[in-house]
Amino acid sequence: MKKILKLVLLILLGIISSEQGNVSRNDLEGSRRVLSRRKRFLIFPDGSSFQFVFCTQNHGYLQLGDIVWFGNTAAMAWELPTDTKLFNFFKKHDKFYTADNRDGVSKLIYFLNENGKILAKMPYRKKPLVNPAFAKRSINTNGEPEDEKAISNKKLHEKRKNIQIFDSLNRDEIEFHREGRKSLYGKLELYMQTLGWRGRECVLRLLCETGKGVIQKQSSFLGEIIKATFTLPEGQEFEDDIHKEYDTAHRSKGDCVYLYPRCEYNRDL
Secondary structure, three states: HHHHHHHHHHHHHHHHHHHHHHHHHHHHHHHHHOOOOOOOOOOOOOOOEEEEEEEEEEEEEOOOOOEEEEEEEEEEEEEEEOOHHHOOOOHHHHHHOOOEEEEOOEEEEEOOOOOOOEEEEEEOOOOOOOOOOHOOOOOOOOOOOOOHHHOOOHHHHHHHHHHOOHHHHHHHHHHHHHHHHHHHHHHHHHHHOOOOOOHHHHHHHHHHHHOOOOOOOOOHHHHHHHHHHHOOOOOOOOOOHHHHHHHHHOOOOOEEEEOOOHHHHHHHH
């Protein structure tokens, strides 16, 4: 019995040693094999780009009494690769691109066909940058003395503010503006109703105040927009009665708040 057990143990040891030898040989062969694979690239969807944007903003005070904001924005964008063939497209021409470089920037512009063959090359010259802020302005003095052609900012602004734009328009142009405003006023009525206001009442009141010159004095930015929007030029009378009320309100000489008291609009602009 003991002999049989010894024989079985010897057989098991032989099997285990042979398996270990096979594993060690496989490991040795694997360690000697050179691992290699093709280069892998990261690509992005068509139209992708990387952008770098730098914004600055400064404010100052004008003589006219308001604050002006001045913003500067500098932006750069790079197209991201969407086709792996582009990585190797210029590889064979690398010696041409790096032959006349300084700090990696080429001094030549290369023109290639669709197959990547160089057709021509031209020297690259940086265009001079002219800052228009420091450029000399051409002024037609017409022989006027300096003191006569000088004008202050306030006078220039006042002169511009009193310009009557509609006086220089012909009949067709006037009708074009009237039709456009008629359509706009109807949309504004619906919009004001969504805010909980009585839309038509407020539109008529704004037309009344603008026609009387209540908003004549320079006001805020929003006030200037309201004044320009609700200035209705005189022209051919509207056909519908609801549109005729626009002209009636704009020509009204009475108290606008009294005539249209149900409007929640506040004229503190």
